[in-house]
Amino acid sequence: MKILIVEDEQKTGDYLKQGLVEASFVVDLARDGLDGMHLAQTGDYDLVVLDVMLPRLDGWGVLRAIRAAGKNMPVLFLTARDQVEDRVKGLELGADDYLVKPFAFSELLARVRTLLRRGKVMEPEVLKAADLELDLLRRRVTRAGRRIELTAKEFALMELLLRRRGEVLTRSLIASQIWDMNFDSDTNVIEVAVRRLRAKVDDDFEPKLIVTVRGMGYVLEVPESV
Ligand code: CA
Numbered sequence: 001m002k003i004l005i006v007e008d009e010q011k012t013g014d015y016l017k018q019g020l021v022e023a024s025f026v027v028d029l030a031r032d033g034l035d036g037m038h039l040a041q042t043g044d045y046d047l048v049v050l051d052v053m054l055p056r057l058d059g060w061g062v063l064r065a066i067r068a069a070g071k072n073m074p075v076l077f078l079t080a081r082d083q084v085e086d087r088v089k090g091l092e093l094g095a096d097d098y099l100v101k102p103f104a105f106s107e108l109l110a111r112v113r114t115l116l117r118r119g120k121v122m123e124p125e126v127l128k129a130a131d132l133e134l135d136l137l138r139r140r141v142t143r144a145g146r147r148i149e150l151t152a153k154e155f156a157l158m159e160l161l162l163r164r165r166g167e168v169l170t171r172s173l174i175a176s177q178i179w180d181m182n183f184d185s186d187t188n189v190i191e192v193a194v195r196r197l198r199a200k201v202d203d204d205f206e207p208k209l210i211v212t213v214r215g216m217g218y219v220l221e222v223p224e225s226v
Pocket of ligand 1: 007008009051052053054
């Protein structure tokens with residue numbers, strides 16, 4: 001298992017490297033953000049330990065570059081400030097976990113092992129069926145390259161159908177997942193919502209993706225020929 005550490009503080013960097021080598025990892029150490037970025041983009045690392053405050057390019061820039069290069073290895077970032085905004089920002093940019101300095105090495109090792117065990121489990125950011133694409137990060141939907149405007153509920157419904165494609169979703173399940181309500185309250189809501197969603201994503205396109213299963217519910221299916 002190969003780990004990249006990006007840390008400019010010499011003592012901390014050396015200490016982390018030594019500890020991880022002793023724990024039987026192969027370790028590279030970059031002392032600034034630019035070197036770290038280049039190594040992360042070109043090397044085959046299983047995990048990156050990334051300091052936030054770095055010379056030449058900060059940790060956020062490194063993280064952005066890693067994800068932009070399509071690398072999805074877990075990233076554990078180190079922040080000196082225990083600030084909620086930092087954590088939120090890191091996780092939004094695609095980091096997998098963080099540690100607030102100062103921390104015990106045993107704590108870092110435990111996090112590293114957990115992340116490596118979990119592996120590359122980042123969710124796909126775009127769900128697809130035929131030529132329909134749902135971009136979860138940007139909250140954008142296109143079909144055949146055409147932008148489609150969905151309401152928040154419609155988006156959630158589309159996402160549910162895509163995530164569970166091939167599975168018949170009953171009206172009660174949809175009601176509880178999307179509307180947070182009981183089946184008995186108003187099933188008409190579901191029917192209306194599905195009709196609206198179809199008008200947007202299916203009516204002007206082929207093949208039709210949302211299929212009604214009479215007496216049961218709805219299923220998203222992509223015909224074999226597509
Ligand atoms: Ca630093």
